[in-house]
Amino acid sequence: TEPTVLIAQIQNQSARLLKQNISLNLVGIANSKQALLNRNGITDSNWRAALAEAQHSPAIETLVEFSHDAQLLNPVVVDCTSSAEISRQYVAYLQKGFHVVTANKKANTDDMDYYRALRHAAKAQHKKFLYETNVGAGLPIIDNLQGLLKAGDKLERFFGILSGSLSYIFGEVHNGLTLSQATLKARELGYTEPNPAEDLNGLDVARKALVIAREAGLELELENIQVEAAVPDDLAQMTQADEFISALEKYDAEFQKIVTAAEAEGKVLRYIAEIDNQNIQVGIQAVAQDHPLYTVQAGENAMVIHSSFYNPVPIVIRGYGAGADVTAAGLFGDLIKTMSVETSL
Amino acid sequence: TEPTVLIAQIQNQSARLLKQNISLNLVGIANSKQALLNRNGITDSNWRAALAEAQHSPAIETLVEFSHDAQLLNPVVVDCTSSAEISRQYVAYLQKGFHVVTANKKANTDDMDYYRALRHAAKAQHKKFLYETNVGAGLPIIDNLQGLLKAGDKLERFFGILSGSLSYIFGEVHNGLTLSQATLKARELGYTEPNPAEDLNGLDVARKALVIAREAGLELELENIQVEAAVPDDLAQMTQADEFISALEKYDAEFQKIVTAAEAEGKVLRYIAEIDNQNIQVGIQAVAQDHPLYTVQAGENAMVIHSSFYNPVPIVIRGYGAGADVTAAGLFGDLIKTMSVETSL
Numbered sequence: 165t166e167p168t169v170l171i172a173q174i175q176n177q178s179a180r181l182l183k184q185n186i187s188l189n190l191v192g193i194a195n196s197k198q199a200l201l202n203r204n205g206i207t208d209s210n211w212r213a214a215l216a217e218a219q220h221s222p223a224i225e226t227l228v229e230f231s232h233d234a235q236l237l238n239p240v241v242v243d244c245t246s247s248a249e250i251s252r253q254y255v256a257y258l259q260k261g262f263h264v265v266t267a268n269k270k271a272n273t274d275d276m277d278y279y280r281a282l283r284h285a286a287k288a289q290h291k292k293f294l295y296e297t298n299v300g301a302g303l304p305i306i307d308n309l310q311g312l313l314k315a316g317d318k319l320e321r322f323f324g325i326l327s328g329s330l331s332y333i334f335g336e337v338h339n340g341l342t343l344s345q346a347t348l349k350a351r352e353l354g355y356t357e358p359n360p361a362e363d364l365n366g367l368d369v370a371r372k373a374l375v376i377a378r379e380a381g382l383e384l385e386l387e388n389i390q391v392e393a394a395v396p397d398d399l400a401q402m403t404q405a406d407e408f409i410s411a412l413e414k415y416d417a418e419f420q421k422i423v424t425a426a427e428a429e430g431k432v433l434r435y436i437a438e439i440d441n442q443n444i445q446v447g448i449q450a451v452a453q454d455h456p457l458y459t460v461q462a463g464e465n466a467m468v469i470h471s472s473f474y475n476p477v478p479i480v481i482r483g484y485g486a487g488a489d490v491t492a493a494g495l496f497g498d499l500i501k502t503m504s505v506e507t508s509l
Numbered sequence: 510t511e512p513t514v515l516i517a518q519i520q521n522q523s524a525r526l527l528k529q530n531i532s533l534n535l536v537g538i539a540n541s542k543q544a545l546l547n548r549n550g551i552t553d554s555n556w557r558a559a560l561a562e563a564q565h566s567p568a569i570e571t572l573v574e575f576s577h578d579a580q581l582l583n584p585v586v587v588d589c590t591s592s593a594e595i596s597r598q599y600v601a602y603l604q605k606g607f608h609v610v611t612a613n614k615k616a617n618t619d620d621m622d623y624y625r626a627l628r629h630a631a632k633a634q635h636k637k638f639l640y641e642t643n644v645g646a647g648l649p650i651i652d653n654l655q656g657l658l659k660a661g662d663k664l665e666r667f668f669g670i671l672s673g674s675l676s677y678i679f680g681e682v683h684n685g686l687t688l689s690q691a692t693l694k695a696r697e698l699g700y701t702e703p704n705p706a707e708d709l710n711g712l713d714v715a716r717k718a719l720v721i722a723r724e725a726g727l728e729l730e731l732e733n734i735q736v737e738a739a740v741p742d743d744l745a746q747m748t749q750a751d752e753f754i755s756a757l758e759k760y761d762a763e764f765q766k767i768v769t770a771a772e773a774e775g776k777v778l779r780y781i782a783e784i785d786n787q788n789i790q791v792g793i794q795a796v797a798q799d800h801p802l803y804t805v806q807a808g809e810n811a812m813v814i815h816s817s818f819y820n821p822v823p824i825v826i827r828g829y830g831a832g833a834d835v836t837a838a839g840l841f842g843d844l845i846k847t848m849s850v851e852t853s854l
Binding site: 314 | 518521522526529530531632635647648649652653656657659660661662807808809814817818819822823824825826827828829834835837838839841842845
């Protein structure tokens with residue numbers, strides 16, 4: 165999983181980074197029940213056992229007190245959960261002097277008031293709030309977009325494939341599997357949520373599209389997005405995995421008609437997020453061979469940015485948009501960016 | 510040109526950036542003959558007239574003295590030249606407390622001793638040396654590669670189209686133009702050097718490939734690269750534009766045979782830089798429709814990174830790799846990165 169890989173990356177790379185004047189210390193690991201805290205650094209790769217026996221609470225008060233007592237120079241909180249409750253604590257962490265690095269999309273897709281409050285807190289405290297992995301895992305999309313917009317560029321149109329699981333499933337469907345077979349295969353490979361309805365309902369893609377749209381200045385809420393699930397709504401809303409999978413099997417024949425119709429026109433189905441003017445649309449599109457997203461499959465993400473500067477030819481960034489290695493590397497990159505030249509010594 | 514656009518970007522964006530707590534002031538502009546210096550900021554868009562009448566020398570001693578007298582908080586030198594002489598001054602600038610941001614590839618492709626001296630100076634002075642625009646203009650390649658390598662990733666194989674002018678010329682050749690027609694058209698559009706032999710000789714692409722290879726830890730010199738020019742060596746070495754263009758016309762028929770042979774196999778010619786193991790190769794390749802660089806033309810660059818994390822599917826980044834807007838935006842992004850959270854207030 166991401167946290168495991170990120171912890172290993174920090175532990176393995178710290179000696180090499182020190183040669184580059186970057187001192188990165190892992191001083192705490194928390195899950196929902198407890199927190200393992202060690203001011204001198206958690207260097208043991210077998211930290212799971214220690215965490216299981218840790219006595220500290222993972223509550224924000226405990227972590228703030230620990231940071232204060234340990235006089236941490238430049239503390240960073242890294243959130244690898246998808247918890248809305250934890251994302252609601254970022255403002256408090258920023259106000260207490262932590263940088264915040266997160267893979268969790270909940271904060272950036274909460275209401276605009278909280279979105280603004282976060283940026284206000286980061287500014288007021290001179291702390292960084294970084295979330296490159298919210299979209300496309302380690303692919304350099306947020307930082308690149310922020311750089312362009314700071315230089316005066318404007319987003320004109322965006323479209324992309326933002327879900328590794330849906331990228332995989334739609335690829336396999338055109339390799340001859342039924343929708344339920346492709347979904348079960350993706351699930352077996354660990355590419356989906358435990359209940360794949362949470363991938364096929366499109367909400368995760370909608371959140372990613374909202375993160376990008378807000379980056380570009382659109383003041384939209386999640387409910388403003390037109391989300392067409394990859395399956396009929398009654399399936400998409402099922403909360404029990406077993407129930408969903410048996411419903412999906414019954415839907416296979418109907419879905420196959422859509423696949424066949426697309427293929428008869430030389431097209432493939434892709435689950436695409438699109439931002440155009442003030443609109444965000446998320447849903448299935450049939451695209452022809454000359455479309456930039458035609459070849460995107462096998463878990464790949466792809467993001468196409470048309471802007472004032474990149475016009476008429478867009479920037480295209482593609483590669484794995486999920487997976488423990490690349491997501492952890494994205495979080496690691498954000499961690500490095502929390503260090504100013506001065507405090508990285 | 511890049512400096513003109515970058516200056517306009519700084520002047521136009523400064524008010525907006527200040528709202529984000531970023532105070533970016535343009536206090537000096539220099540060309541090879543003189544320097545315009547104003548501690549209070551050069552805000553006039555008509556700075557050319559003032560520069561033409563400026564009395565200061567552009568010598569490093571003058572700029573260092575100015576920075577010292579003006580008590581600049583976090584000075585940055587931006588180099589938009591391609592001068593080896595200026596690139597040789599970076600160590601001195603870093604030692605005098607400047608960050609260095611550069612579009613000039615000469616420093617990073619100078620000998621390994623100078624390459625190391627630069628990084629040593631930056632570390633010792635806690636200053637940044639940033640050069641995102643050395644490869645692919647504003648495309649996020651260097652920063653992304655550095656982030657991955659810091660997280661413990663390893664470059665396994667790289668290939669790409671790294672020249673906007675060669676991308677354009679090879680695209681037009683397959684649109685039916687002769688090599689000399691395509692080259693003249695690229696020249697008219699301002700995509701080539703005044704003497705296009707400097708594009709077709711492949712040396713600029715070799716420099717870019719060397720920047721990437723060194724980033725990934727290969728300790729190679731420019732002379733270690735196998736560079737096959739896009740035209741025979743006697744043409745590639747011509748120093749006079751007129752002479753080169755008339756020689757190019759005579760070469761058209763022979764080149765057309767290579768084009769025709771490639772097309773007969775369903776392939777197109779692309780000028781490709783490739784890094785594999787300890788080798789860098791730069792030259793023409795005929796690629797088939799399933800090759801990631803088949804569709805790259807019209808001045809686009811494309812970079813394909815195979816690494817331990819991005820395996821077997823690579824990261825691909827593509828878009829304009831040259832042009833004043835996107836190159837200036839890349840320099841602007843680097844400028845923003847010189848500011849720690851603390852000093853950007």
